[in-house]
Amino acid sequence: MALLTTDRLTVRDWSPDDAHEALAVYGAPEVIRGLSPAVKRIENEEGMRSLLESWVRDRDTLAPPLGRWAIVRTSDQRVIGGLSLRYLPPDEEDIEIGWQLAPDVWGHGYATEAGRELARWAFSIGAHELVAVVRVDNERGAATAKRLGMQWVGETDKYYETRLNVYRLWPSDLTEASEGDAFGR
Numbered sequence: 001m002a003l004l005t006t007d008r009l010t011v012r013d014w015s016p017d018d019a020h021e022a023l024a025v026y027g028a029p030e031v032i033r034g035l036s037p038a039v040k041r042i043e044n045e046e047g048m049r050s051l052l053e054s055w056v057r058d059r060d061t062l063a064p065p066l067g068r069w070a071i072v073r074t075s076d077q078r079v080i081g082g083l084s085l086r087y088l089p090p091d092e093e094d095i096e097i098g099w100q101l102a103p104d105v106w107g108h109g110y111a112t113e114a115g116r117e118l119a120r121w122a123f124s125i126g127a128h129e130l131v132a133v134v135r136v137d138n139e140r141g142a143a144t145a146k147r148l149g150m151q152w153v154g155e156t157d158k159y160y161e162t163r164l165n166v167y168r169l170w171p172s173d174l175t176e177a178s179e180g181d182a183f184g185r
Contacts, residue, residue, distance in 0.1 A: 003069055004117045010072040011083060011114055014056060018070055019049040021079035024102040026051070031100050034138040037160040062086075065095070065122035071114045073105070080105045083118050088131060088159050095122070097130045097169070099144065106140065112147040116174065119148065123171045133164040142167075149173040 004011040014022070023045055025031055032041045042048045055068045071081040081101035088094045097119060099111040119130055132150055134141040142165060146152075150167035157163050 004114075004121055005074075006113050006117055008074055009110060009114050009117075010074060011069045011118060012072060013059060014052050014068060014070050014082070016049045016052045016056065018079050019045045019052055021102075022052060022070070022082070023048040024104075025079075025081050025100050028103050030103050034135055034141050035100070036133050036135060036162060036164055038162065065125055065127050069118075071099075071101070071110065073110070080110060081114070083114055085118065085122055085127075085130070088133065090158070094131045095127055095129075097122070097132055097148075109147075111144045115144065115148050119169060119174050123174065128170075130169045132167040132169075133159050134167065136163055136165055 002010045002012050023042060026048060027042045027044075029041060032039060042051060059067060065085050066087065068082060068084045068086075070079045071083060072078065073080050081099065084096070084098040086096055086098070088096045097115060099115050101111050122130060130150075132141070132145045132148075134145060136155065145167040148169060150169045151173060153166040153168050155163060156166055
């Protein structure tokens with residue numbers, strides 16, 4: 001069932017049946033290098049299926065707008081990535097927006113498009129601000145945050161005991177970013 005749709009994408013719940021395509025995302029070393037917190041690369045479909053099953057179990061315990069979702073490309077129904085909204089440790093006050101894409105689909109604006117729709121939805125149901133934490137050397141992640149309209153706040157080691165760049169997004173920033181980019185990417 002679709003949570004959100006754009007002209008090119010559907011954002012929907014994960015299913016254990018997505019393991020093969022999800023492995024192309026979460027099994028890719030170039031994706032794993034950019035994740036915060038640091039996680040081990042998923043090695044095989046069995047491991048990916050197990051992780052997806054845990055995300056499905058967690059889904060019912062999370063209050064909206066929190067959750068994890070698959071990004072599906074409409075043209076071929078391929079799962080090309082994932083999105084998440086979750087509380088950041090240690091205080092669980094800030095809501096982090098996260099995005100990951102399979103490396104072979106980088107550079108097409110999918111993360112920005114899906115992230116923008118997810119942010120709109122989160123703001124429409126009561127989120128006041130969203131945060132992205134990006135590894136200092138993750139230029140692609142920082143560029144996506146900026147395309148979403150996020151403002152750089154600074155560096156911190158507050159989250160995950162790792163030096164990270166922090167970006168914040170308020171509803172007005174999202175509106176300004178959308179108006180400044182006719183293609184929404």
